[in-house]
Amino acid sequence: MKRVIVGKNTFRIDMISLMVFIICIIFHDIPVFSVISVLVFFSYWFVILKYTSVFFIKYFYILFVATSAVLSCTVIEFSTFYLNELRINARYTGSLPLFAMSYWILFKVILIIELKYGVKIKTSNLAYENKTVDKVMTIATICVLACIMLCFIYVLPHPAFLYHLERAAYARYYGVTGILKHIETEIPRLMVFPYIHIISSKGNKRRLGIICVITAALYYVWIGNKFGMFFQMFYMFLIILSDYIKIHTSRTKLKKIIICIGISFMVILLVALGIQSITYSGSIWIYFTRRIAAQGQLWWRIFDLFNGNELHILEFGDEIISFFNAPGDVYDNIGSAYGIYKMMYVSLPSGIVDSYLRAGYRYTEGGFAAMLYYFGYIGPVIYAVLMAVFFSVCINKLSTAVNRRQYLRIFIYVRFLLMGTTSFSMFIFTPFLSLSSIIIYCYLVMTHNRSMKIAELKFS
Numbered sequence: 001m002k003r004v005i006v007g008k009n010t011f012r013i014d015m016i017s018l019m020v021f022i023i024c025i026i027f028h029d030i031p032v033f034s035v036i037s038v039l040v041f042f043s044y045w046f047v048i049l050k051y052t053s054v055f056f057i058k059y060f061y062i063l064f065v066a067t068s069a070v071l072s073c074t075v076i077e078f079s080t081f082y083l084n085e086l087r088i089n090a091r092y093t094g095s096l097p098l099f100a101m102s103y104w105i106l107f108k109v110i111l112i113i114e115l116k117y118g119v120k121i122k123t124s125n126l127a128y129e130n131k132t133v134d135k136v137m138t139i140a141t142i143c144v145l146a147c148i149m150l151c152f153i154y155v156l157p158h159p160a161f162l163y164h165l166e167r168a169a170y171a172r173y174y175g176v177t178g179i180l181k182h183i184e185t186e187i188p189r190l191m192v193f194p195y196i197h198i199i200s201s202k203g204n205k206r207r208l209g210i211i212c213v214i215t216a217a218l219y220y221v222w223i224g225n226k227f228g229m230f231f232q233m234f235y236m237f238l239i240i241l242s243d244y245i246k247i248h249t250s251r252t253k254l255k256k257i258i259i260c261i262g263i264s265f266m267v268i269l270l271v272a273l274g275i276q277s278i279t280y281s282g283s284i285w286i287y288f289t290r291r292i293a294a295q296g297q298l299w300w301r302i303f304d305l306f307n308g309n310e311l312h313i314l315e316f317g318d319e320i321i322s323f324f325n326a327p328g329d330v331y332d333n334i335g336s337a338y339g340i341y342k343m344m345y346v347s348l349p350s351g352i353v354d355s356y357l358r359a360g361y362r363y364t365e366g367g368f369a370a371m372l373y374y375f376g377y378i379g380p381v382i383y384a385v386l387m388a389v390f391f392s393v394c395i396n397k398l399s400t401a402v403n404r405r406q407y408l409r410i411f412i413y414v415r416f417l418l419m420g421t422t423s424f425s426m427f428i429f430t431p432f433l434s435l436s437s438i439i440i441y442c443y444l445v446m447t448h449n450r451s452m453k454i455a456e457l458k459f460s
Contacts, residue, residue: 010047014108017044021101025377028094031078037097038074041104052111053254057261058242059110061235061421062391064265065295066103069365072296073099085294085363086301086347095303099296102368102380109388114396136407138205140193145212147183147190151176152219160224168330168360170224188232189414191216195240196402196410213237227272232418234268239417243399298340298369301347308377316374318342319427326430330360339428340366346373362426370427387424394420412440 017040024037048055056063076083076090083090158174160166165173176184194216197209213233220229238261245257315337322338333341334357335350343366344353356362367387371379394417401409419431431437 010051013044013047017104018101021097021104024097025101028097030094031092034074034077034092034094034096037100038070041070041100044104044107048107048111049255049258052114053258054242054246055111055114056258057238057245058395059391060238060261060265062106062110064231064235065365065425066106068292068295069299069368070096070100070103070296072292072294073300074296075292076296076300083297086297087349087352088301090300093300093304093307095300098303098308098372098377098380099299099368102384105381105384106388109385110392113389113392134201134205137193137197137200138208140190140407141197141208141212144187144190144193145208145215147187148212148215148219151180151184151187152215152222154180155219155223159222161221165224167224167226172360175223187216188229188236188418189411191233192236192240192410192414193407195237198237199241199244227269230268230272232421234265236414236417239395239398240402243403294363295365298343298347298363298366299372302343302369302373305346306373308372311376312374319370319374322428323430323433326428330362331358333357333362339370340364340426343369343373343427364425367424367427387420390420391417391424409444412444415440 020040021037024033024040027033073096077092077094077096079090081090082088154176155174158170160170160174163170163174175181191213194209194212198206198213201209217230217233245254318337319339322336326338327333327336334354335345336342337345340362341353341357344356344363368380368383371383373379375382394413398410398413398417400406401413416432423429423432
């Protein structure tokens, strides 16, 4: 596939887009400028599609989160329906231009790093012709399947859909415990090995990987997951698939693949709504509209309350303190003043938030809202740049580890990536300062550009 120099070809478009966003932010009180900012945001998709189509596959998670958040905020800004979770009616506040520009900056910084990072992939690296490497991958996939089956057998007598239980409630009453709980926690990270096996193998070995993925999906349905875990499985598979496609697929075929991926995602969404309809007592359409609104509601509410003019820089110390003593479970965070929990308490009466947290429920997509609360207009821009650097470097490091068969590093970068997606949404970064993370940092520093034969199974 011919390499396209994105930076040189899009510089003029980027400058025009940035200027339009800034003008829209200045005149955000006028609804038409919010509409323009949204149009510019989505128009930039065509630029990405033209110059670097694989972005839609490799960074599908970012695209989905950005799209759902901006669409959600658009619906709230130009509607008057009652926001059940915020206990307030939707109305126009002018929050869209800054929100759309922040996500656009996130896209742009990732594209720049993609250009500079220059991960080179050899076709042979993805073929796994080495028999020893192939054997290791098969063993890893079998081990992952065994872990899933152990957890599945434990919960088999109690399917969540028969008890009409959501994931959090199900975990309390029937979820795995003890060592199985630890195994279950690692399954999403270990699933990367079946994904690689599906892409790099053929015949029965590929079927083994497919069986592993199907079994994992059934398990997550069984324990009350509706969408989140299936979406996670989907975008993690696409990350592994993206490098293979980049080498083996023409631009014309790539666009067809992107369409197929879009259709596949819609199928996952519809299946998730179908599962939800079993346990949800009300209208599934009302449920769907509420979930859509939830993606941008915290941003909208924080902008509505403070309009970016009232800074709370000194309160950022609460976030730093949380790095060292934040509780892990949702229901242990009643009264917490950090991350998504603080944004909930700022946006709602404390009694309502307390009841949500006691039930094990918390809101989502609070990262940009938190930065707006603490630092005003510059906060979301800083957050966009920092998170773009994290995701781009982490995903490219994962790609490098896959291509070099560095299995321990594959697991490490998948771990960081999944931690990062949660932190990005919840504005909770405690896991990155845990003891296990610090040990991993030391390992990565000590083994940088080195081959440790015992610690990593590396074959040439």
